[in-house]
Amino acid sequence: MTTASAAAAPTRARRVERSRRGDKQPTIHDVAKAAGVSKSAVSLAIRNQTGVSEATREHILSVAQELGYRSNVWARSLVQGRTGLVGVLLQDLGNSYHRDVTAGVEDAAAEHDLRLVIAHGRRDHRRLQAELDSLLALGVEGVVIVSSSVPPTYLERIAKRVPLVVIGRLPHEVPGLDTVANQDEMGARLAVQHLMELGHSRIAHLTGSSRPAALHRRRSFAESMRNLLPDVEPQIEGPERLDAAIKYLIFQIQQEKGAPTAVFTQNDRIAAELVGACLDAKLELPHQLSIVGYDNSSVCRMLRPQLTSVDQPRVRMGQMALDMLFERIGGRIEDKHVTIAPRLEVRDSTAPPRD
């Protein structure tokens, strides 16, 4: 300790205060003293840098180990001006889509030596923003946002301060940030094609939202129908009053002659509701109605019949997002927008129409 000993008094006082609460946590200084070397030697040794002899390093490391030394990330970040942290902002952590995407992000982060901090928006507009702020305050070097509900103007502002990659469909392009999305157009086309190949022509679409991804699926559904089945008027139910829409569909099937024989839904959750309602109405699935979902979530295999669904490569999307974030952190300037092809996972909820 080379600084004036007069000044040591308050310092010591604080030390005592802290150890009372149990976290006496040895510092680099303690290690240096115990090992009989300088602070810088310790610093170099623990970071595996050149500048200390092999013998010294080993000695230092063993002393550090013994003392239970752990380097203080905050102090390090302070001086280095970087934290090695990236954030993942999740719209909702209670589902398999988010789980898998996050896993992908995590894997890629590990490869780049970045630490992940997960934040949870809880499907709430304002909370998403608050959490994003909070991530920034934490000093993350970039954020992967798994949600498309953060207002674009807000995103644009944040993107100026820190690299941002959004996984999902934004209402419109936002300058300064990257996006990763699945090709909703292709997903919808795959669904329609599959149903058509089974022999269906009266195919309806059931949607519960007008958010961008839903919109893309809806539009592409309509377009695919016009292309593949030009003689049929595509029927679209929702997004308002989803319950009523489901009831109406079932009514049609029970009563009307030209009723749909298949439904492509905006996502698995809605498909599950439809399946439930059909079973409640004693419809026979899949013979009276074929159903295709979107997301290939874990419920697909729980339902009976098991749900045919469009599968987004979730893990891969997470990985790509983090890789893109890493490029940005590394200095890439131009925006990058990547879309990935989904594929159809065929299960038991689709079959040839009865007649």
Next chain:
Amino acid sequence: MTTASAAAAPTRARRVERSRRGDKQPTIHDVAKAAGVSKSAVSLAIRNQTGVSEATREHILSVAQELGYRSNVWARSLVQGRTGLVGVLLQDLGNSYHRDVTAGVEDAAAEHDLRLVIAHGRRDHRRLQAELDSLLALGVEGVVIVSSSVPPTYLERIAKRVPLVVIGRLPHEVPGLDTVANQDEMGARLAVQHLMELGHSRIAHLTGSSRPAALHRRRSFAESMRNLLPDVEPQIEGPERLDAAIKYLIFQIQQEKGAPTAVFTQNDRIAAELVGACLDAKLELPHQLSIVGYDNSSVCRMLRPQLTSVDQPRVRMGQMALDMLFERIGGRIEDKHVTIAPRLEVRDSTAPPRD
């Protein structure tokens, strides 16, 4: 700037280096200079502390605003010796149980002015440990662990360094940490009671694990059966070869005279598998078999018949865990173990037995 001006050179150089990457981020120093006051005045002003006149504060705040100043959490933590961070370590973020528990933790954390950092163990033993380490390195002041798969010896070691609250059942009591759990015994009893009241006596239990919570449910099932239905030998299937166990149950129901008329499962996931297998085997639910799950997860309402299930007060459990953590951080020494009563959510998967 009172320090030697000769030393300013390298500092300035670094500044330039940084601003090249876009994060020029004004410091408290810049604000002070721009506002024509001292650093400490700024510090007091932004933290809303007394010591500056109202006029000065407003002036400082407006200057800070204008410069886009944001206080550096790392620097503050470094000098204050605390971070205001608490960690939540999740076994698996892809389900509604974890979502709801986390929401509870979040709510309570907000009340205590603590920031949440979520980490994801991905159902992996080693990863859980690594993430816990990583949280500690981040400087969290406590951790809520939503998992019972972290090895007790490891927990015990960590608990010495930082307050820990585990939500879930540990294999055995670990000194130095608190726990929150639902009363699995009561949950199992509720299930058996409900089925008995419907007229069932041949009730089986289907389990897929021997982890503590599963074990408690299993034991309590056996005990409840002995108490309530002393004439019947309780049948327990699993935890090994769950698939075979399910097949066997179905075989019994189809072929044997004294087959079970109801099954209480260890959790909803297993219940869902059982439901699926029954439907595949053309059993009529709930008339040929009543099923009770555990967790009241979101799949309960998706299945047909909708699943009767034991409900843990998840949000409440999260809140309690964080409150307990807060007490610990505040200095509580003695361990605290809380259990909460579950309740039964009755739906359509349970009905009187056919005969």
Next chain:
DNA sequence: GTGAAAGCGCTAACAT
């Protein structure tokens, strides 16, 4: 190869 010293951005004790 090693140590001394400066300073990251901030707070808190101390002077004024």
Next chain:
DNA sequence: ATGTTAGCGCTTTCAC
């Protein structure tokens, strides 16, 4: 009420 100063624990020149 305001400004000054000494560090928090660490990294990083820069001498030796």
